[in-house]
Ligand SMILES: Nc1ncnc2c1ncn2[C@@H]1O[C@H](COP(=O)(O)OP(=O)(O)OP(=O)(O)O)[C@@H](O)[C@H]1O
């Protein structure tokens with residue numbers, strides 16, 4: 204299921220504005236990769252290029268290559284829709300479809316690919332995905348109720364269930380816990396640790412402890428000043444990054460001596 | 463002493479701010495309630511006026527009506543007189559809606575989600591302009607331009623699909639028929655439905671659109687999963703605005719339609735149906751006494767229809783409130 208991603212010489216633009224400059228990195232399969240860095244340094248921007256969600260914004264474009272198992276996602280004959288089916292995404296703010304029930308939300312992505320999924324298959328998939336997202340016990344009696352009636356943490360786990368129901372190769376998470384309380388946050392961190400057995404996971408977080416707890420490798424992005432492009436300063440095993448980073452900027456940021 | 467003063471000062475200040483806030487709140491509440499009450503009062507006044515003015519006709523027997531009103535059909539009573547008019551009004555509006563709503567949604571979606579920015583703006587502007595054209599002009603356009611243009615099309619419709627009662631032939635020439643009216647009505651209500659729908663489509667939260675795209679939805683699938691469900695109640699409201707205009711439209715119908723008084727679905731034939739509004743406009747100049755009262759009774763029927771349609775729409779919107787995305 205999980206696949207490796209190789210990013211090479213990636214420049215990311217919003218129209219003429221160079222937001223992220225010259226990123227190269229390898230993202231290992233079946234591992235959690237965390238991206239940290241100050242606000243505005245381009246973490247979200249970079250993450251969104253990994254499933255071509257970047258292109259949704261008018262004027263946004265990239266230079267360079269993002270290769271999944273050797274296939275460039277930005278190749279001429281690659282359909283962004285197909286990319287997004289393989290690389291799922293969980294957003295900062297929980298965004299279940301408000302007009303859909305919990306069950307329909309989980310199935311939303313599946314129905315795009317497989318319109319004629321049988322009732323029993325659908326029910327099985329809903330249960331499996333919700334169990335995987337640690338939400339089943341809480342919602343199993345109200346699957347037909349609207350997804351927007353859940354708490355924020357439950358909604359976020361519903362979004363995770365929705366993302367994994369389509370069985371992507373890679374799961375991208377942009378600050379998935381920033382709107383959540385500590386207990387929901389821990390639930391999602393446990394979930395991430397569990398999910399990495401099957402998926403390649405990339406997570407953006409502002410929470411150093413979270414990065415230290417859940418990730419195998421950590422990338423530190425930084426920005427020289429407003430209007431300047433963000434850059435990948437350093438990337439290494441999480442243990443190394445948090446104990447003995449090789450760049451002074453990384454150490455300053457991690458120890459809170461930033462800016 | 464100083465401590466007391468320090469403690470007192472902020473308390474006084476907050477109290478003063480609160481009381482002025484309360485004044486503003488109260489003024490706002492009174493204005494809002496007043497405006498709401500005024501609308502209800504106007505509505506009630508219109509209803510009462512209609513009932514009072516229509517009463518002589520409602521209470522008169524059918525013989526009296528036939529005797530004292532020159533254009534009142536023989537051996538008819540008020541109900542059999544109003545019935546076909548109600549039917550014609552509903553038929554014309556329903557056809558107009560059938561044409562206009564899908565078209566308006568399509569155009570609105572094109573403007574909000576497909577067209578390049580520059581083109582979207584221009585198109586939106588043109589659509590808004592269409593709303594500003596007076597209905598007499600639409601009537602003239604319908605009678606002079608549309609009628610001859612659609613005639614061969616109607617001819618073809620009746621010869622190929624004539625077995626459907628709606629398209630039963632022979633198609634009238636000139637095409638002063640209900641389908642032509644419906645086409646012109648559709649053009650008239652298109653702008654309002656398009657404009658309102660477009661606004662609603664544009665308000666779809668980015669969050670939900672991106673959720674759909676991130677699941678691997680194509681643009682159309684994204685519209686189906688995120689935009690249309692979100693906009694559903696807005697589309698219904700927009701359609702109701704359009705329907706309201708179509709139901710009450712007078713000039714365009716009057717200038718195009720060759721009227722009749724039948725419960726007839728033959729929308730390609732002349733002299734079959736008539737609408738309430740156009741009938742009032744046609745008869746009013748020569749009506750007096752009981753005649754005026756009878757026309758007002760038909761107006762009352764139109765009022766009731768419009769209210770009923772609006773309430774039905776409200777009910778549809780309310781039924782899935784939990785899923786509306788308002789929470
Ligand atoms: N839609 C957009 N159009 C133009 N510029 C944008 C857009 N989105 C982001 N940017 C710019 O790109 C740069 C990187 O933004 P990005 O959102 O990726 O930062 P981030 O690292 O995710 O910050 P945060 O931690 O606050 O989420 C910023 O300078 C931002 O102003």
Ligand SMILES: [Mg+2]
Pocket residue numbers: 246247248377
């Ligand atoms: Mg961000």
